[in-house]
Amino acid sequence: MPLESVAPVTIYGSSISYFTGKLENYCRIKGIPYQLRALSAGPVMARVKEQTGSSQMPAMQLADGRWLSDTTPIIQWFEREFPAPAVIPANPLQRFFSLLLEDYADEWLWRPAMHYRWHYPAGARFASYHLVDEIGGDIALPAALKRRLITRRQRQGYTAGDGITKDQVPGVEAIYRRTLAQLEAIFQARPFLLGDRPSLADIGFSGPIFRHFALDPVPAEIMRREAPAVWEWSARLWNFRLQDQPGGLSAGIPADWGPILREIGSNYLPYLCANNDAVAAGRKRFDTEAGGVRYRGARWSPYRVWCLRQLRNHFTALPAADQASARALLERHGCWEPLWRHESLPIDDTVCGRLPFHVDAKMIDVYD
Ligand SMILES: N[C@@H](CCC(=O)N[C@@H](CS)C(=O)NCC(=O)O)C(=O)O
Numbered sequence: 001m002p003l004e005s006v007a008p009v010t011i012y013g014s015s016i017s018y019f020t021g022k023l024e025n026y027c028r029i030k031g032i033p034y035q036l037r038a039l040s041a042g043p044v045m046a047r048v049k050e051q052t053g054s055s056q057m058p059a060m061q062l063a064d065g066r067w068l069s070d071t072t073p074i075i076q077w078f079e080r081e082f083p084a085p086a087v088i089p090a091n092p093l094q095r096f097f098s099l100l101l102e103d104y105a106d107e108w109l110w111r112p113a114m115h116y117r118w119h120y121p122a123g124a125r126f127a128s129y130h131l132v133d134e135i136g137g138d139i140a141l142p143a144a145l146k147r148r149l150i151t152r153r154q155r156q157g158y159t160a161g162d163g164i165t166k167d168q169v170p171g172v173e174a175i176y177r178r179t180l181a182q183l184e185a186i187f188q189a190r191p192f193l194l195g196d197r198p199s200l201a202d203i204g205f206s207g208p209i210f211r212h213f214a215l216d217p218v219p220a221e222i223m224r225r226e227a228p229a230v231w232e233w234s235a236r237l238w239n240f241r242l243q244d245q246p247g248g249l250s251a252g253i254p255a256d257w258g259p260i261l262r263e264i265g266s267n268y269l270p271y272l273c274a275n276n277d278a279v280a281a282g283r284k285r286f287d288t289e290a291g292g293v294r295y296r297g298a299r300w301s302p303y304r305v306w307c308l309r310q311l312r313n314h315f316t317a318l319p320a321a322d323q324a325s326a327r328a329l330l331e332r333h334g335c336w337e338p339l340w341r342h343e344s345l346p347i348d349d350t351v352c353g354r355l356p357f358h359v360d361a362k363m364i365d366v367y368d
Contacts, residue, residue, distance in 0.1 A: 001082075003031075003032065003082050004063075005063070006063050006064055007032050007033050007034070007062070007063055008033040008034055008035060008063060009027070009032060009033070009034045009060050009061065009063065010034065010035055010036075010060065010061045011023055011024065011027070011034050011035070011036050011037070011058050011059075011060050012037050012038070012044065012048055012057065012058060012059045012060070012061070013036065013057040013058035013059070014038065014039060014057060014130075014131060014135055015036065015130075015134065016127060016131070016134075016211050016215060017057050017058065017211060018110065018113060018207045018208065018211055018212055019057065019058055019071050019106075019207060020036070020058040020211065021206060021210040021211030022071050022106075022203060022204070022206050022207035022210070023058045023060070023071045023074065023075075024036065025202075025203055025206040025237055025238060026071070026075055026078075026087065026203050028238060028241070029087065029203070029241060029242050030078065030082075030085065030087055030242060031085070031241060031243050032082075038134050038135050039055070039058070039059065039135060040134070040138055041135055041136055041138055041139050042137075042138030043138070048067075048069075051067040052068070052069035052357075052358060053354075053358045053359040054069055054359035054362055056069060056070075056363070058071065066357070067357070068356040068357060069355070069356060069358075070355050070356050070359060071106075071207075072102065072103070072106065072310075073355040073356035074356045075088075075200065075203065076088070076356075077356050085242035087199060087200050087203060087242070088199070088200045089194065089199050089200070089249060092318050092319055092322040093253060093318075093322050093325055094194060094199070094249065094252070094253065095200075095314075096314050096315060096322070096326055097201070097257070097261075098194070098199055098200040098201040099200065099311070100261075100264065100311060100314075100335075101193070101200075101201040101204050101205070101257075101260065101264075102201065102203065103204070103307055103310070103311060104204070104260070104263075104264050105205045105207055106204060106207055106307075106363075107268070107307055107363070108175075108267065108268040108271070109175070109176075109179065109205075109207070109208035110158075110208065110363075111162070111164070111175070112172050112173065112175045112176040112179075112208075112219075113207075113208045113212035113213060113219075114154065114158040114159055114162075115159050115164055115169070115172050115173070116173075116176070116212065116213070116216050116218050116219040117216045118155050118158065119155070119159050119169070120217075120218045122217040122218060123216045123217055123218055124151045124154075126216065126217060127154075127216070128146075128148075128151050129147060132146045132147050132150065136150070153366060156366065157299075157366030158364065158366070161366075162295075162297075162298055162299050162364065163295030163296055163297055163298030163299070168294055168295065168296075171291070171293030172293060174293075175267065175291070175293075176213065176219060176222070177222070177226070178263065179208075179260075180222070180223060180227035180230055181226075181227070181259075182256075182259045182260050183205070183227065183229075183230045183233070184226070184227040184228075184229050184230055185256055185259075186257075187229035187230055187232070187233045188229045190250070192237070192247075193205070193254075193257070194250060194254070195247065195248055195249040196246075196247030196248055196249075196250075197240070197245065197246075197247035197248065197249065198237055198240055198242070199249060202233075202237055206234070206237055206238075209230065209234050210234050214230075214231060214234045258332075258333060261333035261335060262334060263291070264333070264335055265333045265334030265335035265338065266290070266291050266334055267290045267291035268290070269335055269338035269339055270290045270291075270338050271288060271290040271298075272338070273341050273342065274288035274290070274298075275288075275300060275301055275304050275305065276308065276342050276345060276346065279300050279301075279302050279305050280346040283300060284299065284300045284368050285298065285299060285300065286298055286300060299365075299366075299368060300368070301361075301363060301364055302346075302347065302351060303351075303352065303361040303363045305345050305346060305347045306347055306352040308339075308345060309345050309347055311339065312340070312345075315339070
């Protein structure tokens with residue numbers, strides 16, 4: 001199928017949203033023409049919900065009228081339908097580890113990103129003014145009240161109300177400082193995570209970085225001072241077109257991905273396991289400790305059980321020789337045991353089975 005049969009596409013989202021930014025980065029480097037429209041509360045949001053099953057952003061409408069939602073399966077759908085130029089690496093090992101990094105950036109770095117935006121008054125002021133103007137116009141309330149309401153909603157849904165108590169703030173911010181150090185070492189050495197051109201791993205990291213860490217006042221200032229190469233990478237990715245620019249991928253998994261993989265093994269996967277226990281027990285709130293941070297009253301996420309299952313499926317789909325290499329690398333960085341800790345996962349094919357054309361479970365449901 002030619003790209004022209006589905007493009008230009010329309011992306012419904014916000015110009016400061018994590019996943020909207022991730023999808024825009026993907027479309028730009030892949031060469032998919034798009035226009036961005038505000039997914040505003042009111043008739044637009046109602047239509048998106050009716051068409052995709054969820055009001056989460058971004059939603060995408062193809063030129064042929066079909067609707068899609070959820071950036072991870074959207075990208076996989078485009079890569080299957082329009083293989084060239086490829087964003088997901090063809091090499092099975094690189095493909096698996098890029099999917100792992102994407103999932104980590106989507107689901108775990110979300111936490112420090114939301115923290116920096118909504119915890120600090122400078123971030124909350126910036127984001128609430130922006131969002132009320134961009135997507136809140138149809139809500140018939142005074143603007144100042146709308147700004148207060150959205151700030152409260154986001155804090156209850158994603159920061160204080162998602163397990164980050166005041167005493168654990170330094171631990172959550174340390175995740176960001178370590179991420180900057182890990183990425184700075186890489187981008188001082190080469191332009192993109194896997195070499196001279198971007199791949200899915202870069203697209204994954206663009207979620208937290210492009211529209212949060214590099215944009216919100218508090219983390220952006222830290223980035224400019226402590227990790228200028230990450231700051232530069234964020235703009236380099238936005239400005240890259242795979243069709244027009246040369247550059248290849250390096251071989252294998254770079255050794256400097258090691259600290260990120262260790263972080264996944266010691267923080268993210270143990271959290272996913274605790275989330276798994278909560279979903280299996282039907283507990284919508286749970287306490288857990290990951291990477292030295294104690295989360296109290298974190299929100300469950302059936303969607304993230306699906307994420308864990310996807311990671312396992314990606315592993316079992318690898319050819320035998322690649323499975324052996326992937327396992328060795330996962331074991332070396334503490335990822336293997338938590339990846340397989342639970343023999344069975346509390347999820348069946350009805351959850352997320354219709355993605356990217358229909359959403360059955362949101363990442364975090366703030367009304368749960
Ligand atoms: N897994 C989804 C996550 C999308 C998502 O959670 N987007 C956020 C905004 S960046 C959202 O719409 N949250 C819904 C809410 O706050 O109710 C994706 O990759 O697209």
